[in-house]
Amino acid sequence: MLSNAALQRVRVKPRAYKIWDALGLHLFVAPSGLRAWRVRIRADRREAVISLGDWPNVSLDDAREAASVARGMYVQGVQPKAISARMAERLAQSAITFEQLARDWHEARRDRWTEVNAADVLASLERHVFPAIGEDLASAITTPQLLRLLGQIARTGAAETARRIAQRVSAIYRFARARSIVDDDPAAGLVGELATGAPVQRQPALEDLGEARALLDAADRARVAPAIRLASRFLALTAVRLAAVRGARWDEIEGVDWSTDAPAPAALWRIPAARMKMAVAKKADAANDHLVPLSPAAVAVLRQARLAGGADLIFHRGGRPIGEGAIGALYARCGFAGRHVPHGWRATFSTALNERYPDDRFAIDRALAHVQASAVEAAYNRSQHLDRRRWLFDRWAELLEGDVSTDDRSK
Structure with missing residues (x-):
């Protein structure tokens, strides 16, 4: 029988010759340098020689396996040409990286x-x-x-x-x-x-609004791609999940005239249900789109991002979404590693607004696209509370930008 060492010693000769392995399998060596695997099969008074590919592209082990498969097909009555074609396909597939x-x-x-x-x-x-x-x-x-x-x-x-x-x-x-x-x-x-990871812990989030403003200011001054810096501020102002911002598209923004700098009091970001974190069955229903009223500060970020252009995505690097870890790495560079992560803006938003406006708990939860605890309530109370949510996002933007006192809890 052949061995891998013997195959390495095979040399081309002036005349073609064969080196036999077993059960009809052999290596055909041609003067041109071709080293082709072939198998001779006899069954029911029939005989055929079937090609199995070239060495070293087809290893000795693969050739033996292919020869075994070819014998079985031939015994079942498959024609030699069809077997050769099937073997070529099989061996090509087995060679895929x-x-x-x-x-x-x-x-x-x-x-x-x-x-x-x-x-x-x-x-x-x-x-x-x-x-x-x-x-x-x-x-x-x-x-x-x-x-x-x-x-x-x-x-x-x-x-x-x-x-x-x-x-x-x-x-x-x-x-x-x-x-x-x-x-x-x-x-x-x-x-x-795989070893079980550490218990799930709460995402680090800043609770002090002064520190939250300091983080945003530091991120604005950092030497980083404009798309990442703008995405960071937009994420903070909208309190959505990071994936929503990374996948945000211009055709999802409503109520803004980009040809002018006029105010856009009805600006809205409609995030398709297909991109939201929810049950698969709900993703196909446009009624489950998440609506985010956009504050003037959020619209200002979009106007800056629009200057870059060049893609359907709002925040992109060369037409591709910004990296999943880009904003988190930015916060770490700004000295907030372990203290605040991109997802933490949702907690900061919820904490700040619930403390100041406890009667607006439902509107705040809707703003965060939280699933309602009661299935009955979720089925029958579909109120979007858009006006109140717009008011809350405006207050949130003012808190982040320091335009109102952090102790102002009035309505």
């Missing part, structure tokens, strides 16, 4: 995601996975290999990132199995094997 496979999966799935989510999924693979195993054959990657990689990610303090990547890698292999590219999913069950 993990990065190629992952990008194919991402392209096939991207229509199911928001633009921001699609960018985040690909970015996580490009940052954590492709450098380690991207060039490896997808069919050759093992479960221990993946577990080591995920463990390395988790040990950096990114346990949740490791779990998400495990889920994505498993989804990639399920995609490949459905297309007969691989036989197994080496990532199956790895989420459960």
